[in-house]
Amino acid sequence: MKKSANPLSLETQTDKKIWLSSPHMGTDERKYVDQAFESNWVAPLGPNVNGFEEDIVNFTSCGYAAALTSGTGAIHLALDMIGVNPGDFVICQSFTFSASANPIRYLGGIPVFVDSEEETWNMCPKALSNAIKACIDGTIASNYPALGLDKHGQLPKAIIPVDLYGMPAKMSEINAVAKEYGIPVIEDAAEALGSSIGGQYCGTFGDIGIFSFNGNKIITTSGGGALVSKHRKFVDKARFLATQAREDAPHYEHRELGYNYRMSNICAGIGRGQMQVLEERVNRRREIFDAYKDFFMSIEGVTFLEEPEGFFSNRWLSTFLIDPKKTGGINRETIRLSLAEKNIESRPLWKPMHLQPVFQSFPYAGGNISKTLFENGLCLPSGSNMESTDLDRISGVLKKIFKH
Ligand SMILES: *Cc1c(COP(=O)(O)O)cnc(C)c1O
Numbered sequence: 001m002k003k004s005a006n007p008l009s010l011e012t013q014t015d016k017k018i019w020l021s022s023p024h025m026g027t028d029e030r031k032y033v034d035q036a037f038e039s040n041w042v043a044p045l046g047p048n049v050n051g052f053e054e055d056i057v058n059f060t061s062c063g064y065a066a067a068l069t070s071g072t073g074a075i076h077l078a079l080d081m082i083g084v085n086p087g088d089f090v091i092c093q094s095f096t097f098s099a100s101a102n103p104i105r106y107l108g109g110i111p112v113f114v115d116s117e118e119e120t121w122n123m124c125p126k127a128l129s130n131a132i133k134a135c136i137d138g139t140i141a142s143n144y145p146a147l148g149l150d151k152h153g154q155l156p157k158a159i160i161p162v163d164l165y166g167m168p169a170k171m172s173e174i175n176a177v178a179k180e181y182g183i184p185v186i187e188d189a190a191e192a193l194g195s196s197i198g199g200q201y202c203g204t205f206g207d208i209g210i211f212s213f214n215g216n217k218i219i220t221t222s223g224g225g226a227l228v229s230k231h232r233k234f235v236d237k238a239r240f241l242a243t244q245a246r247e248d249a250p251h252y253e254h255r256e257l258g259y260n261y262r263m264s265n266i267c268a269g270i271g272r273g274q275m276q277v278l279e280e281r282v283n284r285r286r287e288i289f290d291a292y293k294d295f296f297m298s299i300e301g302v303t304f305l306e307e308p309e310g311f312f313s314n315r316w317l318s319t320f321l322i323d324p325k326k327t328g329g330i331n332r333e334t335i336r337l338s339l340a341e342k343n344i345e346s347r348p349l350w351k352p353m354h355l356q357p358v359f360q361s362f363p364y365a366g367g368n369i370s371k372t373l374f375e376n377g378l379c380l381p382s383g384s385n386m387e388s389t390d391l392d393r394i395s396g397v398l399k400k401i402f403k404h
Pocket residue numbers: 069070071072073096097099100162188190191211212213214223224225
C-alpha cells in the first residue's frame with residue numbers, strides 16, 4: 001500500500017512502525033539458503049560459510065576472515081587469542097555498545113574505559129595515551145583500590161577502539177600510540193562495514209578486526225559476526241577455537257578450552273546475498289543521512305558529525321546533536337517522544353560504558369565528551385529499506401516540533 005507523501009494527511013494515518021534500522025534483503029539470499037537446503041548443508045561450516053568469508057576478504061582486503069555466530073563472539077575470541085587473563089587490563093572505548101566491553105569481563109579482564117574526541121566521537125588518542133601510562137605506573141591500581149590490583153602497574157593486553165555509527169576512529173593515531181607500547185589493537189568495526197579511511201576499509205586497521213551481521217546492522221545474516229586479520233594465524237586459531245578447539249584426531253581430542261561460535265551455513269547463505277548489495281546499502285544510508293542534514297540545515301542548535309578529510313562513513317545510523325540552549329529548550333527527548341507518538345523509533349546515542357551500572361566500578365580515563373554526546377544526541381531511523389514516504393512522515397513530525 002502506497003502512502004500519500006502529502007504532509008497534511010499525516011494526522012489521519014494509522015502508521016506502520018518505522019524502525020531505527022531493520023533487515024533489508026537483496027535478491028540472492030534465498031538462492032544461497034535454498035542451495036544449503038538442497039545439498040543438506042544445514043550445519044555450521046559448509047560452502048556458504050567459505051563463500052561468505054571469501055566475499056568479506058574480497059570486499060575489505062582484510063587478508064583472512066572467519067565467519068562466526070556474532071560480533072560479540074568475535075571480540076571474545078580475539079581477546080582470548082591475545083591472552084587476556086583474569087586481572088589483565090584491556091583498554092576499551094567508553095562510548096560504544098556494551099558488546100565491545102562484555103567479553104573483557106567474560107575472561108576476567110579489567111576494562112579501562114577511554115573517552116572520545118569530538119571529530120569522530122571515537123577513542124581519543126590522547127586519552128588513550130594517558131590511560132596506558134596510568135595502567136603502567138600503578139596510578140589506576142591505587143585509584144581503584146576495590147579492584148585489588150597489583151600496585152606496580154601493568155601493560156594493558158589490548159586496545160579496543162570502535163568505529164561507532166560507521167564513523168572510522170582515528171586509527172592511525174591510535175595505532176601509533178599502541179605501537180609505542182607494543183599493545184595489540186582489536187578494531188571493533190561491528191557498525192562500520194563499508195566505511196574507510198583513505199580508501200582502506202574499517203576492520204583492517206588493527207591486528208584483528210571484527211564485524212557484526214546482527215539484524216540491525218548495515219547488512220545482516222539474521223545474527224552473525226566475523227573476525228578478520230591480515231595475520232593468518234589469528235584467523236586459523238579463531239576457527240579452531242570457534243569449533244570447540246577440537247584437535248586433529250579421529251576421536252574428540254581437546255587441549256584447550258573451546259567455544260561454539262562458528263556461523264551456520266544457512267546464515268552464511270544470507271550473508272552471501274547481502275554482500276552483493278552492501279555498496280547499495282551504504283549509498284542509501286548516506287542518502288538518508290544527507291536528507292536529514294538538509295532538513296536541519298536552517299535549524300540552529302542541531303549539528304551533524306562531518307567526515308574528517310579522507311574519512312568515509314557508511315552512516316549506519318543517522319545521528320545528530322542538539323543544543324537545547326539554542327533551540328529554545330527543544331532537546332533530544334522532545335524529538336524522541338514526538339516521533340514515538342507517531343510510531344517512529346529513534347534512540348539516544350549509546351550511553352558510555354563508564355556510566356553503566358555494570359561497569360561503573362571500573363577505571364575511566366577522560367573528560368565529559370562521551371557523556372555530553374549521550375545527553376544531547378539522537379539516532380534517527382536509518383534503514384536502507386525506508387521509503388521516501390517514511391522520510392516524509394519523519395520530517396512532518398520534525399517540522400511540527402520546529403514550526404518550520
Ligand atoms: C552490534 C555490535 C557489537 C556486537 O555484535 P553482535 O553481532 O550483536 O554480537 C559489538 N560492537 C558494537 C559497536 C556493535 O554495535
